[in-house]
Amino acid sequence: LIWVPLQIQHHFRSQGITGPGYRPFLGNSAEIRRRMIGEAESRPISAFTHDVVSRSIPHYYNWSTAYGKTFLYWFGPRPRLAVSDPDMIKEVLLNTGGSFEKIPFNPLSGLLWGRGLVGLAGEKWAVHRRIAALAFNMERVKGWVPEMVASTMKMLQKWEEERGGRDEFELEVNKELHDLSADIISRTAFGSSFEEGKRIFELIDRQTSLVLQALRSVYIPGFRNQDGVEERLGVEEVIDECKTFYFAGRDTTANLLTWALLLLALHQEWQTKAREEVFSICRECEVPTAENINEFKIVSMILNETLRLYPTAVALMRQTSKRVKLGTLDVPANTQLYLAMMAVHHDTELWGADANEFNPMRFTEARKHFAAFFPFGLGAKICVGQNLAVVEAKIVLAMIIRRYYLSVSPSYVHAPTQYVTLQPQHGAHIILRRV
Ligand code: HEM
Numbered sequence: 001l002i003w004v005p006l007q008i009q010h011h012f013r014s015q016g017i018t019g020p021g022y023r024p025f026l027g028n029s030a031e032i033r034r035r036m037i038g039e040a041e042s043r044p045i046s047a048f049t050h051d052v053v054s055r056s057i058p059h060y061y062n063w064s065t066a067y068g069k070t071f072l073y074w075f076g077p078r079p080r081l082a083v084s085d086p087d088m089i090k091e092v093l094l095n096t097g098g099s100f101e102k103i104p105f106n107p108l109s110g111l112l113w114g115r116g117l118v119g120l121a122g123e124k125w126a127v128h129r130r131i132a133a134l135a136f137n138m139e140r141v142k143g144w145v146p147e148m149v150a151s152t153m154k155m156l157q158k159w160e161e162e163r164g165g166r167d168e169f170e171l172e173v174n175k176e177l178h179d180l181s182a183d184i185i186s187r188t189a190f191g192s193s194f195e196e197g198k199r200i201f202e203l204i205d206r207q208t209s210l211v212l213q214a215l216r217s218v219y220i221p222g223f224r225n226q227d228g229v230e231e232r233l234g235v236e237e238v239i240d241e242c243k244t245f246y247f248a249g250r251d252t253t254a255n256l257l258t259w260a261l262l263l264l265a266l267h268q269e270w271q272t273k274a275r276e277e278v279f280s281i282c283r284e285c286e287v288p289t290a291e292n293i294n295e296f297k298i299v300s301m302i303l304n305e306t307l308r309l310y311p312t313a314v315a316l317m318r319q320t321s322k323r324v325k326l327g328t329l330d331v332p333a334n335t336q337l338y339l340a341m342m343a344v345h346h347d348t349e350l351w352g353a354d355a356n357e358f359n360p361m362r363f364t365e366a367r368k369h370f371a372a373f374f375p376f377g378l379g380a381k382i383c384v385g386q387n388l389a390v391v392e393a394k395i396v397l398a399m400i401i402r403r404y405y406l407s408v409s410p411s412y413v414h415a416p417t418q419y420v421t422l423q424p425q426h427g428a429h430i431i432l433r434r435v
Contacts, residue, residue, distance in 0.1 A: 027074025
């Protein structure tokens with residue numbers, strides 16, 4: 001617990017990589033949690049700026065300022081290399097030689113995730129991945145558009161009741177969008193609705209074995225592999241995947257939509273542009289359809305810019321399975337890698353001097369670097385629910401801005417915080433006025 005970490009530290013120092021220094025047993029974990037995150041979370045950002053890296057990932061911000069973009073810190077006795085160089089990130093995520101693996105879960109998280117796609121490795125992962133990719137392919141996702149529209153309609157009707165004839169009203173949209181996102185996953189992937197599934201989700205949240213009985217309506221297809229043999233998941237495996245989709249898909253999509261609404265409420269000019277686009281596309285049909293999903297160019301740019309500034313996944317983790325070369329570095333086996341997505345997305349060297357500004361126009365230009373933007377990950381383990389998330393986000397955003405003008409409420413406190421995903425610590429208070 002002391003000798004090996006010091007040796008590893010020395011190994012990195014001899015290659016020019018320094019960091020906060022190993023502390024026996026806990027490493028730097030306590031410092032991160034108590035001092036840096038605790039301090040950052042106790043203070044909101046005074047104005048609604050998008051220069052939020054220092055608040056959202058304070059340990060990365062403080063240490064990269066002190067030690068450089070690549071530095072070494074300690075998660076308990078495990079070395080963790082923080083990386084924000086896009087070439088190195090590309091090397092890690094696109095590697096197919098098995099040099100970089102996902103970090104195995106601790107037993108508690110393993111209970112929740114362990115046997116689903118997020119926690120699996122090797123051949124088991126490959127089988128689950130093929131089946132999940134089929135379940136979420138674009139054709140299938142497009143077929144779910146009427147379900148997404150129905151869920152959103154239901155939410156908007158509730159909002160109208162809330163408005164109760166007033167010109168304008170205030171809403172905390174983060175909670176609303178979590179319920180909506182849960183409803184959409186249940187209707188599409190599980191074939192039930194959030195109301196019906198509420199009890200199921202409570203049970204999942206508490207990790208009880210009753211999940212089995214509750215998820216009867218699961219539909220996850222089989223898959224015929226190259227040799228024509230059908231690959232099917234067992235009931236238990238399907239249940240684990242449903243839990244995975246529910247957890248991996250609900251908060252991420254809900255928070256993407258929350259940040260997008262907040263950004264449009266702040267940047268009125270883009271709200272107007274987006275609304276004009278929605279009106280011009282959905283002229284005859286009141287609501288978006290599967291056919292016009294691809295026509296939402298401005299809405300897409302806005303969603304990308306939202307994911308750049310407020311990436312819901314924040315950072316990706318891997319670990320080296322053997323001694324590897326990463327860039328010019330010689331990295332020992334079992335080194336964890338913290339791929340600082342949020343820092344890359346805000347990097348002025350990659351995005352220009354206005355990297356902290358909201359400017360969806362930047363997505364009309366070719367990107368400087370392949371790995372400058374990776375909100376859904378890259379390579380073989382790229383988000384399997386990306387199609388669902390993007391189609392859902394376009395539909396929900398289009399339907400909301402078609403119906404309401406948005407502005408930021410004076411009660412909104414800008415405090416992006418990482419709680420698994422990136423979320424507004426004190427909620428997202430928006431004032432809505434009927435269009
Ligand atoms: C805005 C919404 C979303 C974002 C930003 C997002 C982000 C990500 C990222 C960054 C990864 C890669 C993790 C890694 O490489 O370590 C990932 C993987 C994954 N995502 Fe998403 N996700 C979103 C929505 C969804 C949805 C809607 C679902 C399912 C219904 C989903 C299911 C998954 C699964 C199962 C994986 C693991 C894939 C694998 O290991 O093969 N995600 N997601």
